[in-house]
Amino acid sequence: MSTLHLINRSPFSTNVLHELADAVSEGDHILLIEDGVYAAFGAPCWTLPEGISLWALQEDCASRGVTPSSVTWGTMDMAGFVALTASTHRTVSWF
Amino acid sequence: MSTLHLINRSPFSTNVLHELADAVSEGDHILLIEDGVYAAFGAPCWTLPEGISLWALQEDCASRGVTPSSVTWGTMDMAGFVALTASTHRTVSWF
Amino acid sequence: MSSKSILVIVRHPPHGSSWVREGLEAALVGAALGQPPTILFSGDGVLALLANQQRGALGQKGSAAMLEGLSLYDVEPLWYDHLSLEARGLDVSQLMPGCQQACIADMIARHDVVMSF
Amino acid sequence: MSSKSILVIVRHPPHGSSWVREGLEAALVGAALGQPPTILFSGDGVLALLANQQRGALGQKGSAAMLEGLSLYDVEPLWYDHLSLEARGLDVSQLMPGCQQACIADMIARHDVVMSF
Amino acid sequence: MAPQGLTYALMVQGAPYSQQASHSALRFAEALPAQGHRVAAVFFYHDGVYNAASMMSPPQDEPHLLERWRALHQVQQCELLVCVASAIRRGLLDESEAKRHGHSHPTLEAPFELTGLGQLMHAALHYDRLITFAP
């Protein structure tokens, strides 16, 4: 019954990551897409509860010249994005 | 040769006020319009250099139920907004 | 199928954009179809709950009148995320009647479908 | 009149919206008319200067190719606000060639007209 | 393992060409069949309704978003539902709305269809997943 959270806004110009930190539950996934992938690049300090999986959409990283620091963020292609929406119970978009 | 800075975004969901703090010069005016007026309401901590005048557009405050704390922010009607654009050298919109 | 529960999250402030009105309209239609969604105000969405709002200039409609009508359609209470309210230096006494506090993480986990506005 | 100086400030990141391209197009047209504006990347706008960008999915154009063409039209250098770059954990070695640091407050004070994108 | 054969509803709130939302939604929708899923309905709301503008004429070297939506409809037989209240105020009228407002030509055509929010709520309840793409 986990949730996939989609973030498409820059972490530098918005506070969406801070809002998100209060909204996740253990087992949830966070996927960065569009301008959200800049978070993979070194987001401003924010803390998440344990047990959250972090992903960035590969094609949006590539177009922006962003290489995620692999320690924190895994990358995922469009097929992986689809699979995540199927394996989680619901998707919440943050914009 | 002073500048009028127009802010129309919420200070809680964006970081525009922090960006602005580096962009103002002494003698500049800041006018909050649209969702920017929520800053008059108690913005997250931010510091400005000395000698900046702070205003909020009255009609956008009224529609939102926002009463500016008069110590910090003066209110201004649409005629005042026009007068500010005329008496300053240039206007910069932050969005 | 039709036993799915829907959560409508409003995260944008009123007046500056049409998102609040659009989220509320979706919730009202759901209610009219006999499936009243839960509605939660989070982030800047809690600003839609402020008392003493008015129409905007040029007669632009806000969302306050719509909010007052929601209870007629069994969309109640108006849930707000309490951390979002605190972060804006507000307390419940400044909000319109009918608001109740919630925790957004719990709300999301308890619904099948989430719509964001 | 025509001796006015124009500053184009790009404050949005590339790809996610069309603002960067639109700001650059305005600057290019100004240059073609013999009035090359100064162009400054500030806030998330500095992300438009990152090296190694590509076209987006569906063939969506980015702004990198346009940026490389600016110097042909005397729109140079590509000014960036150094505090914005630092705030994003970046340094100039990660940017495309032709970038030079500036301070946004000085830039605004030195121009007659400012266009934001 | 992720379940197979799911039906998806998408809600698109972003305007074409100014925001990436339409591109992302199309990319996502086009990737569904490879895993045995399909998009059953796309609901256009907020500025997303502009995706249905029938006279959209992008330059040849940029994606033609209207054509991509049409192709998606053909391949996956999905409904392309446009919020009628959002569309009409913005000037997107199908043939019958155009007549009703005294215009001789529509600005929105099949396979896009003007519809109410009931269809969005129906899609949310009826299909297996709802994914929102917004600006």
Added chain:
Amino acid sequence: MAPQGLTYALMVQGAPYSQQASHSALRFAEALPAQGHRVAAVFFYHDGVYNAASMMSPPQDEPHLLERWRALHQVQQCELLVCVASAIRRGLLDESEAKRHGHSHPTLEAPFELTGLGQLMHAALHYDRLITFAP
């Protein structure tokens, strides 16, 4: 004292009905004459071009933004300039562009006019003030 008799150019980047930018721009422009100023040109760019959609049909109890722009043009004789590249990709075509793209009817009409970015740069250089209203 603020100077009198200034000419203003406005740049409008926000879509009508979804964002407040159009409302703010109109309110501002309508307030200029009381202080001896006038708006000489409004340049619509980004999603602001949608303000020119000629079939815009808002509900009766909401402001009709297209009519307000037309009235502004009448009262202050301002040019209503729409970025041609932004407009055409979004489906806003005047009579000649409609013909060129094989459509029988325009979706953008006078007093709005399709024009290039040169007009924006000209307005910025030529008029006394440039004010941007964006989403």
